[in-house]
Amino acid sequence: MTLTMERPAGAEVPVSEPEAAPAPDGEVKPREFLIIAYSGDLEKVWAQMILASTAAAMGVRTRIFVTFWGLPTFVRPGVRITGENWMQKMMSGMKRPGIAHRKLSTMNFLGMGPWMMRKLARRYSVASPAELLEIAQAMGVEIMPCQMTMDMFGLKREDMIEGLGEPVGAATVIGLISEGATPLFI
């Protein structure tokens, strides 16, 4: 690439310039990425997993903070009813947990929509959310469940998939963002 600039006659032309100058203090802060997985809708869970695995592949330290409707996505496969009281049990009964049982926010058509979506994904070799989650975890993406929502939904550590980090709260999220992590609320 050539950059031409008007220079006053006689001004010295620098021989070469470094492409990117280091920060004045010489410190390079590593990039960090924080996905706030709030939604449990299939299409948004897909986006969470695509961005998490890609960010990890790009060498960006990536964390997923899992809260509210995002939590059931990270319930272990095979766990059907969760919670301790009838309200929590009813919620999990009406909204089946697990990454393989996400519903579309639109065009769900009693499960016909997600079925078609999965069929199309297979036809076009698009990795499923479950596959992407496995890859993301293997690439070191940290998943931090929200303690408060886990309590409210009656979810216990043993209900959740392997490899989740310690439950944390909102202060951890705000702390990471204020230290420079790029947040994405999905």
Place this chain on the structure above:
Amino acid sequence: MTTETIAATVDAKGLSCPMPIVKTAQAIKNVPSGALIEVLATDAGSMKDFTAWTKTTGNELVEQTTEAGVYRFVIRRK
């Protein structure tokens, strides 16, 4: 065309975003620094994606060619 030896090949033909990038990121860890890896992909988005990926990770995109709908990238591990 580079005449250096290719240390590994990632066949990501037929795979959609983000798998070509993810597979490349996993494969490049298995070759030593300075070695070349080759990626074959058919996802049209990978043309831009590999430029972005190498820029962010600091690996070098040595070569980028297209032949019969297959994109070929040669990348040198930093």
